[in-house]
Amino acid sequence: MMTADPTLEGRIVLITGAGGDLGAVAAEACAGAGATVILLGRTLTRLEATYDRIVRQGGPEPLLAPLDLAAATPEELSAIAGSVESRLGALHGLIHCAAHMDYLGSLRDVGDAQWRDALDVNLTGAFRLTRTLLPLLTRSEAAAVVFVTDSEAERRRSYWGPYAVAKAGLEAFALVLADEYDGAGTLRVNLLTPGPVRTRLRRKAFPAETAPGPAALAPCFVDLMRSDSPYANGERIAPAAVEPSVIEEEIQHVRT
Ligand SMILES: NC(=O)c1ccc[n+]([C@@H]2O[C@H](COP(=O)([O-])OP(=O)(O)OC[C@H]3O[C@@H](n4cnc5c(N)ncnc54)[C@H](OP(=O)(O)O)[C@@H]3O)[C@@H](O)[C@H]2O)c1
Secondary structure (H helix, E strand, O other), X not given: OOOOOOOOOOOEEEEEOOOOHHHHHHHHHHHHOOOEEEEEEOOHHHHHHXXXXXXXXXXXXXXXXXXXXXXXXXXXXXXXXXXXXXHHOOOOEEEEOOOOOOOOOOHHHOOHHHHHHHHHHHHHHHHHHHHXXXXXXXXXXXXXXXXXXXXXXXXXXXXXXXXXXXXXXXXHHHHHHHHHHOOOOOEEEEEEOOOOOOOHHHHHHOOOOOOOOHHHHHHHHHHHHOOOOOOOOOOEXXXXXXXXHHHHHHHHHHHO
């Protein structure tokens, strides 16, 4: 897989949630295009499965970075940055795929722990990791950060709970950050809305849905990480067309 598409050769990209369905697609796509990837996530065995697939397909050996984004100490976050710098020397890209969604229902009924977990992973965790890695990223040529978001952040509909609230906060954080670097030419910050794709997280909300698999997003992740990326800064990228009637149908399914 390495020689087929060397678009990202020499680039170093960290992916959060790299043991998840979309995160694994992002990691394998970047490695397939020649990038050395750092696989960050909560469950080591899932990260190892992504690692094994990359190595089996001839990609550059990835670095494993097991980390619970909801509970990471400042020391653990700094250790990730330190290990990327000492072992790989640079960081060109950061793709935030990790997400937590364990509650669908009315905001009135959300428990403190459910609220906290959603905010801690989807918003605060992404903020703290990004802040820690910014000094490394901005030292690299054409660095890029991508936040994977959800159309529910913009729709702001009932029953999406703290997940949608956290994603809306994540979008605000991403766009403020994009604006802070706008014109500086050192960092591109973009949002990616994948649309419905069949993953573990999606199945929690829509167990009966037949959404397309996540593999179709692979070229988009590579394009976002390229030093000559077609994407500028502060863009909202939504490659998969979302069919509103399908979504409505599914929402009804969940409510009943
Ligand atoms: N699938 C869709 O239709 C869809 C639609 C819109 C947006 N998205 C977004 O796409 C992204 C990828 O999600 P997915 O659909 O691929 O779901 P997924 O397969 O469930 O992946 C989510 C990943 O996040 C990781 N994670 C959860 N809590 C964590 C924590 N505390 N610390 C570190 N990692 C943690 C999970 O790790 P573990 O392996 O340990 O559980 C898992 O690898 C998410 O940002 C999601 O919001 C997906």
